[in-house]
Amino acid sequence: MLIVFNPAAGARRRRRLSRALDTLARAGVPARVAETLHPGHATLLARQAAGEGVALVVAAGGDGTIAEVAAGLAGSVARLGILPFGTANVLAWELGLPPRPEAAAAVLAGGRPVALRPGLARFGDGTQRLFVQMLGAGFDAQVVARLDLGLKRRLGRGAYVLQGLRELGRYPFPRFTALLDGDAVEVASAIVSKGRLYAGRHLLAPAALPGEAGFQVALFRGGGALRAALYGAALPLDLLPRLPGVELRHALRVEMRGPAVPVQADGDLAGALPAAIADAAGTIEVMLP
Numbered sequence: 081m082l083i084v085f086n087p088a089a090g091a092r093r094r095r096r097l098s099r100a101l102d103t104l105a106r107a108g109v110p111a112r113v114a115e116t117l118h119p120g121h122a123t124l125l126a127r128q129a130a131g132e133g134v135a136l137v138v139a140a141g142g143d144g145t146i147a148e149v150a151a152g153l154a155g156s157v158a159r160l161g162i163l164p165f166g167t168a169n170v171l172a173w174e175l176g177l178p179p180r181p182e183a184a185a186a187v188l189a190g191g192r193p194v195a196l197r198p199g200l201a202r203f204g205d206g207t208q209r210l211f212v213q214m215l216g217a218g219f220d221a222q223v224v225a226r227l228d229l230g231l232k233r234r235l236g237r238g239a240y241v242l243q244g245l246r247e248l249g250r251y252p253f254p255r256f257t258a259l260l261d262g263d264a265v266e267v268a269s270a271i272v273s274k275g276r277l278y279a280g281r282h283l284l285a286p287a288a289l290p291g292e293a294g295f296q297v298a299l300f301r302g303g304g305a306l307r308a309a310l311y312g313a314a315l316p317l318d319l320l321p322r323l324p325g326v327e328l329r330h331a332l333r334v335e336m337r338g339p340a341v342p343v344q345a346d347g348d349l350a351g352a353l354p355a356a357i358a359d360a361a362g363t364i365e366v367m368l369p
């Protein structure tokens with residue numbers, strides 16, 4: 081087993097890592113640790129490990145680290161493990177993974193593999209981005225783009241709230257076109273989701289099913305600071321999907337065109353529109369309880 085550890089993800093991450101390693105050692109499971117040195121490094125480390133025949137490559141970090149490791153494992157038979165040490169850990173909540181390092185390590189040692197079907201975004205500049213949980217275009221990506229890593233370390237998820245409030249006053253909410261299996265909708269923001277949850281444990285897409293082909297797409301037709309503030313307030317109450325102006329639809333393919341609004345994937349800035357999103361070519365087996 082190789083553990084790809086992102087030292088920049090989440091809080092108290094080194095202590096969490098040593099608690100997970102203790103559990104693995106007690107269970108007699110050999111584990112090697114490789115630290116990421118820069119964004120994107122986890123993909124290289126995972127790809128190399130899969131090429132060397134490592135059977136289980138573990139992402140120790142948040143959703144961004146998981147997505148990077150998954151991108152490195154795509155097309156191989158290596159399995160994905162998760163030690164949820166990030167800030168929001170949306171995928172871990174979605175999959176029912178335990179947050180305590182000891183319990184998460186026990187899943188690596190004795191869990192069952194389940195197929196995960198990531199999404200893949202292709203951008204107009206030719207770049208591609210694999211994502212495991214969700215991709216957002218518009219306001220949420222603007223918040224992610226402007227978020228300072230130091231602030232995130234100090235405040236955790238509160239940093240997103242603070243940055244969101246800052247962006248309310250300056251984001252212009254440009255409209256763009258989302259094509260859902262060819263059907264055009266004008267929106268101010270859109271979130272293309274594999275799962276039910278968003279920004280931690282908050283409900284975004286109640287109809288999402290694990291392993292399902294395609295995506296649940298949350299369409300935010302109206303822009304403006306007031307409306308975005310309302311959506312932000314509704315999110316922790318799990319009321320967002322029920323608000324007027326929020327529409328949820330299933331689609332196998334999503335294309336987004338228009339002004340170059342920012343796009344985030346799994347909580348990290350990924351690029352700007354235009355983007356075309358579909359399921360990635362294969363599945364990846366992830367270890368679950």
Ligand SMILES: Nc1ncnc2c1ncn2[C@@H]1O[C@H](COP(=O)(O)OP(=O)(O)OP(=O)(O)O)[C@@H](O)[C@H]1O
Pocket residue numbers: 086087088089090116117118119120121141142143144145146148165166167168169170346347348
């Ligand atoms: N050594 C490093 N220094 C700085 N950034 C790094 C390093 N290694 C990886 N990264 C980047 O850190 C970013 C954040 O990681 P990640 O998403 O895993 O944690 P998080 O943001 O705390 O958690 P979550 O996404 O669950 O909120 C990723 O974009 C990753 O590319």
